Amino acid sequence: MKIFVALISAALSLLAIEPIVTSQWLNEHKNDVNLRIIEVSEGDLFGLEHIPNAAHTSIGKWRFDNGTFLSIRNVAEIEKEISSLGIDEKTDVVLYAPINEAKDVLKTSYIYWALNYHGIKNVALLDGGLKAWKNGKLELSQAEPIIKPTAFKALIDKNKIADIGYVQSKLGKLPMIDARPSDMYLGVTSTPTVKRSGHIRGGMSYSWNYSVDKEYNLKPKAMLESVFKEGYGLDKNKEVLVYCTGGLETSFNYFVLSGVLGYKNVRLYDASMKEWGNREDTPMTQYRYEMFKK
Template sequence: MKTLLLSLLGSVAAFAIEPLINTTWLQQHLDDKNLTIVEVSSKKSYESGHIKHALHTTIDRWRMNNGTFISVRTPQEIQNEIQSLGINRSSDVVLYADIQTPKDFLKASYIFWALHYHGIENVALLDGGKQAWIKEGAVLDRYTAQTESSNYTVKTDPARIADRVYVENHIGKLPMLDARPSDKYLGITPTATVARDGHIKGAMSYSWNYSVDNDYKLKNIKKLEKLFTQGYQLDKENEVIVYCTGGLETSFNYFVLSGVLGYKHVRLYDASMKEWGNLEDTPMIQYSYEVFQK
């Protein structure tokens, strides 16, 4: 019986990828049959050289313009993209970006969230992205990878997302994290795409880049754990809402909390300040830091 249990546990572990993997792990698992590697970049970047077996996607296949704000595409459109990448519920998916700018880096974490939201749980980010792979001296491939389409049917998880009404109804009831730089949070520096300066009433400031070093590698996990549990007083069993300007920055806070640190109830306000700050009557605060107190 004990042998059977250990065998079952081993089988489960084999299908559960860690949310953050490094170049060494990826080199050792490149040829795993259940592994789907996806580069998030421009077509030109992908064709100039990518990790062996990596498929290609762009952020535009996951997000759409709603006028004043951008949000995740329709479930049918996301399903089409997931299927075209050959991803199914049992796939282990590794996402990595060609990091030329901070925004490039955040595109991969947004797709990490989008996959979670649409029912794909076994997703990882490559620590340091394509640049870490190159720095290690690992080989880049120019062969355009091919895969068979999957028949995956998306099932969205409403607990992974928040809209304006949900956020407004939970002000003062749930902790919220603003992933923008502190000057944007305080409303000192205007944002060209947002009419009103400041942050959502009751939200705390935690800029996404505090979690990474200069090479876009995640900082010490134990320190991040302590930072959120002791500094921000976040409980892993309780809900937290994350937001930013337009969905990208906050996706990395989602990745750190929900993926790496194991917070069980993280909602991403996808439209974020491009919606909230362009409305006239949404509650906002300017020029002060806030601490959540229920």
């Protein structure tokens, strides 16, 4: 009997967490041994109130300014942060933020991507963030959790990231999606910190916020399926590259495509337009929408 129970437990542990979870689900599972809840916030917000058992991180622990644009930190630094949060490759992770502005949501999706990139696969976002939790009148805490660090070693998935050389080599060969607002994609509005206006030649426009409602709850999965399959002609088994201004906005498109919709090969161009649009030798298009032609 004990062996049977152990086998059932082992089988259940292999089931991946859903990529988007509700406050009700999280409340029911917040004490699960294999679950780590992570708040992504700045300043003193975490100390004022957070979801019980949640640990804390900030986006600065995952990204650094290299003088031209922000980039993912080196592997050793990311391993240290993941380990300090009590996470390893077997952990289920739920990320959330107190959403005071759009960028707060994007910080959680960027860390979602960063965890995937470093070998953590069972990751989810809390639909609607802390506001949804509070709207449900669920328990809040000020207690600092006691976390046992892990000895995590990254298993880098190089298929999750693209550099400028890779993007240049794939122009016209695979679909690329720009997550910025459409006016910045078109180049009728300049993008702050980017010298040249427009988009990567051949790139398609899909602003990341099209996937959420005004409360930052994810729109219906069936609608999102139709958008990318019927509207953009994407194939779940073929590669797609996503980019934006500097990595944050496009991480939400990565989350929707790779996580929610199950696209097999989504690459994120981390440096995005802060690199591409500040050079003179990179092909760009302005004032028109483009669609990828196979």
